[in-house]
Amino acid sequence: MGARVLGEPTATRAASRREAARRPGSALLAFAASLAGLLAALPVLSLTAPFWVMGTLTEWLAGALGRRPRPWDALVEYDPRAGWKPRPHLRTWAGDLNQDTFRISTDGDGWRGRATLDSADVVVFGDSFAQGFGVDDRHFFADLPKEVEVKAIGCAGYNMLQSLRWMETYADRLEGKLVVWMLYLGNDLEDDLNPAVGRYRQPFLRSSDGGVTWSEADGHVSPDPWTASSQEGSRAGYVELCRGGFHARRALAAFGHVLDRGADVCSAAGARLVLLTVPELSPVARREIEEALSDGGRREAFEEARLERDIARACGERGVPVAHLRDHLDAGDYLERDYHWSRSGHRKVAAVLEALARKYGGGRDRVPVSVRGRGSLDLEVGVGVDAGAGSDGDSGTAGRRRDRPT
Structure with missing residues (x-):
């Protein structure tokens, strides 16, 4: 069974070689047709190749850097x-x-x-x-x-x-x-x-x-x-x-x-x-x-x-x-x-x-606080926080998944 899966039987291959020898121009014709098809496809390949390369590179980098999200x-x-x-x-x-x-x-x-x-x-x-x-x-x-x-x-x-x-x-x-x-x-x-x-x-x-x-x-x-x-x-x-x-x-x-x-x-x-x-x-x-x-x-x-x-x-x-x-x-x-x-x-x-x-109250010099307060708050909000590195270029989704909590 392995021989039939991996290739043709020996007798069949020999018969095919004899048939090809009787038609020496067939191989050249097939080569010319393949070359013509490749040349015709070059404009399409030139347009799609950059996207394929970038997609492949992005996927590779994500895997290499370990940034694949866990389920x-x-x-x-x-x-x-x-x-x-x-x-x-x-x-x-x-x-x-x-x-x-x-x-x-x-x-x-x-x-x-x-x-x-x-x-x-x-x-x-x-x-x-x-x-x-x-x-x-x-x-x-x-x-x-x-x-x-x-x-x-x-x-x-x-x-x-x-x-x-x-x-x-x-x-x-x-x-x-x-x-x-x-x-x-x-x-x-x-x-x-x-x-x-x-x-x-x-x-x-x-x-x-x-x-x-x-x-x-x-x-x-x-x-x-x-x-x-x-x-x-x-x-x-x-x-x-x-x-x-x-x-x-x-x-x-x-x-x-x-x-x-x-x-x-x-x-x-x-x-x-x-x-x-x-x-x-x-x-x-x-x-x-x-x-x-x-x-x-x-x-x-x-x-x-x-x-x-x-x-x-x-x-x-x-x-x-x-x-x-x-x-x-x-x-x-x-x-x-x-x-x-x-x-x-x-x-x-x-x-x-x-x-x-x-x-x-609270913080480095925490003071006692009463348990209850009242009303809506007017706050004086400062900017005394660690802003962190980087820009605000985060992004998310336009839709909500229903197979997990959000």
Whole structure:
């Protein structure tokens, strides 16, 4: 069988040579035809060759430099309380939502940044924004401040309930610290009500009396992929939150429940809680919002400031100060093809955290802080942060993957 696969039998090859000898011009004719075809293809080759060479070289360099992004499952692991968490001791390349690579490192607990939880003056809880998704370690906001040490506890895809559970886990280590809870307006409020993000199961909130009382549901949380339908927060959902109505009232009622719990945790721990809202300012998000507004007359009553006022009102009722990053960021502080911050965005967020620490205590000369505050914050934000090296040339994606949390 090997001879038949690798070549023709010997008798057949001999017969072919005798036939070719009787036609000496056939070989020359075949050669001429091949040469003519090659010459005809030269213009096309001259146009495509540079692209082929560059593509091959880029792929080779990516492999040679070790910048191939690790798959998402290699970056996270199952956690019975939160659903998933970053893997500890990572020193690798991750891919943003456009698979552009960025360097990511984690400590022994799975969290990013040089500071430890015990040494930190400020502890940030949140989702992919708190995790610094999309930029290298050296540009990560938590490592930029000079006045304070910042530890970020966050992971892509987290809702507020997941962040709350980590707040509860670390409560006995938060005494005297400023706790900053990042609320991404794009989908955090909705995701508090959803049992899964894509195929990843998460704890969520549910109510059986129209939002008067809430309970946490986590009996479904397991390492097994979620196969039922799930509704990750969407641009259409964000638009509805900004229009008021039943959808917004329900999400805000759930938010109030989580905020109450977080305020109680920080109060008992002797920590100061501040809420920090993360707005939808990225060019990608603005385009998607505009598309959602064009569908079914949703533009009527749409007001993004309404959502921030509703959140500030809920915080004021509970004595929790709130700051809005909308007051400090613009579209240029976000990645061009992604929802997350660029390097300049991280620098500004670091400056905001320093301003919050100055206002509420913490830092190298930490002073005692009262547990409760009030109202929305007016901050004097400076630029006393390590700007890091390089330009703001980060990039991301124009679309959102649904097979992993975002």
